[in-house]
Amino acid sequence: MQVDTQPIWYDHYPKQIPHSISYEKKALHLFLKDTMITYPNHRAINFYGNTWTFKQLWQDVVTFSHGLKEMGVQKGDRVAIMLPNLPQTVISYYAVLMTGGIVVQTNPLYMERELKHQLIDSGAKVIICLDDLFPRVMKVKKETSLEKIVVTSIQEALPFPKKVLYPLTQWKEKKIKVDVEVDDQHIFSFQKMLRKKRTDEVNVEINGEEDIALLQYTGGTTGVAKGVMLTHENLGANTTQCLHWMYELDEGKEKILAVLPFFHVYGMTVSMNLSIMHAAELIILPKFEPEEVMKTIEKQNITIFPGAPTMYVGLLNHKKLKHYDLSSIRACISGSAPLPLEVQQQFEKVTGGKLVEGYGLTEASPVTHCNLIWGKRKEGSIGIPWPDTEAAIYSSEEDRLLEAGEIGELIVRGPQVMKGYWNRPEETAVTLKGDWLFTGDMAYMDEDGYFYIADRKKDMIIAGGFNIYPREIEEVLYEHEAVQEAVVIGVPDPYRGETVKAFIVPTKERKVTEEELNAFCRSRLAAYKVPRLYEFRTELPKTSVGKILKRVLVEEEKKKTSFPYEQTK
Known part of the structure; x- marks a missing residue:
């Protein structure tokens, strides 16, 4: 299938956004190394006042990758990360990639039934989890291929005196304690692993175009959780596209609020990977609590706040909204669900920043379309395709690409499109036809090249x-x-x-x-x-x-x- 060689949506691109980008097809963790070399003393992570510079973050990644290697992690091995947003999540993610391993993002909310399916399907041999989740992991361990468990806690990431006070501020219900300081051939302490400081990075030959960096599980149209195989290039390209789309950002000067979960591909790309690639300070919150978010925006002068519509609604409807200054916000991309126009308008009025809706899916790392942050946008539209991203509306009944205004299936292709589904060649063949990704979403394009979702995937x-x-x-x-x-x-x-x-x-x-x-x-x-x-x-x-x-x-x-x-x- 061919689309126009000069798509109509390019007419709306500001001069600052290129139609095509030259991508670095390298291992994703090397972007962190580049930033560390250029901005070693810039702040990379801020977690309730406990901070890491890019040099310190890189050292922790290197050290932890050696620990993973010593416990037997080799290139191609799957390592599950079952953590909320924490500094340890960032360290674990890039350390696994440095060893040549494949990250398996695992939702910390999963119960045993869901966790067991993902671990069995991925064949993960190591899992990095929160101490409170350790009993849940142990219940399914014997039924999976898990060999080693690395345990960490929120308390480990907190600064003094919060580290000391943390247990006193928790609910009075009994907390499960896990003694991971004992020598155990199957259970390891994250904190203890980081004590063995190393400076020599683990060198593994990685082909950015072909090697899988991430297995991101999605239900797809069937509801059966499938592992989406995203390569280093897929993830690097989508983050690079995002940076070009947000062209007014200043490298090394932005502050990104990371409240979108890293275990969701959207939060992983537009919060974590974006901050690493652009030398932004990543201010991490483990969960969304409206007042805490508003306090953080005001105190830290947050400039970028990626989120979901429910988050923006939660802030706008909070009784203490007028007590906080949110004017540091420059740009927000909303994803995961449709963004009501009223929410967009009210949020922009309150903050003075820009809030735009985008579109994506796990199979595309995830973003393919977005409204222009500093340019023309249309009500109800998911915007226009990102650089190097082709999109079209297809009719399977007529086996043809449809014209403007006609409703059919949205199909896309670009450097961010997945390699396929893990161990599911038949389902891959249904979703990937040539290099076109069939989204399953019904949509149409208007005469200006702006796209609109008419109906989402069946039943979701x-x-x-x-x-x-x-x-x-x-x-x-x-x-x-x-x-x-x-x-x-x-x-x-x-x-x-x-x-x-x-x-x-x-x-x-x-x-x-x-x-x-x-x-x-x-x-x-x-x-x-x-x-x-x-x-x-x-x-x-x-x-x-x-x-x-x-x-x-x-x-x-x-x-x-x-x-x-x-x-x-």
């Missing part, structure tokens, strides 16, 4: 920026002995965008309550996937052949509820 729910696949939740519900039929959909939610609702037909033999199902799901699913709403019915709408008509339920819910955005007065 986007709640609070997380992709949730109904099939996975339905399978859990069907495991309950009192559930005869179950179907899950997304319904409008004023804060999360959508929330999960389950329709249940109980068996005649046994009654079941919402509380019982809620507890059952929480023991098997990450908290954000658990249904917030339940509706019990005697039957569900079906076709003549017995297929549940999920769309009927979706339409019923749309008629019931509408949540327009309202700014808190």
Whole structure:
């Protein structure tokens, strides 16, 4: 398939953004080395006042990579990182890459069932996890290929006196303590590994174009978690594209707020990798709490704040918003869910900075489109393709590329597009055709080259920026002995965008309550996937052949509820 040699969207590019970029096709950790050489004493990480310069960060990465190598990690080995946003997450990520290993990003919210699937599928032999998650890892270890476990804690990353006070500020509930200082051939202390200072980097020959840097798991259209194989070049190219898109940023002077989770490919690219490549200070917060975010923006003079729409809504609707000065914000790219126009306008009014919506998917590292930060943008649009990124609208029925205004499947190609799915050649062949990535999202392009999403991937729910696949939740519900039929959909939610609702037909033999199902799901699913709403019915709408008509339920819910955005007065 051919698209125009000079796409129409180039007409809207500011002169500062090139149509094509020359990419450095090297190992991703070498970008950190370059920054360290140029800006050794610039601050790289700030975690509640505990700071690392780029020289100190590089030394920790080098030291930890030696520790991984000594425990047997070799090129191509998968190493899972099950951590929230912490300095240790950044160190672990680049150290694994330095050894030639493949990072497997693992959501810390995963329960045993989800964790086991990812570890078995990836074949990870090492996992780096939080102390509170250690018992969960141990429960699945024997059923996976895990050989070694590295344990760390939030407390280890805190400065004095917060390090001392931290245990006293936690909830009164009993905390699980893990003694990892003992000599153990399978369990290692992150902190202890960093004490063996090394300065000689681990040298492994890495082909940036071909070698996989990351296995990022996504449900795709089927809901079955698949490992997306992203190469060093994929990730480096997408970060480079982002830097050119944000052309007004000053190298070595920006401050990026990292509250988007690094275990999500969006947060990993536009927060972590961007800060490393552009010598920005990465101010890390482990989770999103509106007032803490506002305090941090004001105190640290944050200039870049990548986020999800729910985050911006959370700030705008906070009762203490007027008490904080957010005017240091220069630019924000919103992803993971559609950005309401009212939210964009109000946030720009409050901060004086720019907030634009982008589009991407895990299979593209993840960004392919974005509205111009300092240029023409259109309401409801995901913007225009990034440099070197081709996009088109395709009709599978007619086997042709569609014209402006016609709705079809959005397809893209560019240096950020994945190598394929891990050990799933058949599914790779369905999604990758030649070098075109078939997104599964229905969209159209207008006469100016701006793209719009008409309908997202079938059945997927986007709640609070997380992709949730109904099939996975339905399978859990069907495991309950009192559930005869179950179907899950997304319904409008004023804060999360959508929330999960389950329709249940109980068996005649046994009654079941919402509380019982809620507890059952929480023991098997990450908290954000658990249904917030339940509706019990005697039957569900079906076709003549017995297929549940999920769309009927979706339409019923749309008629019931509408949540327009309202700014808190």
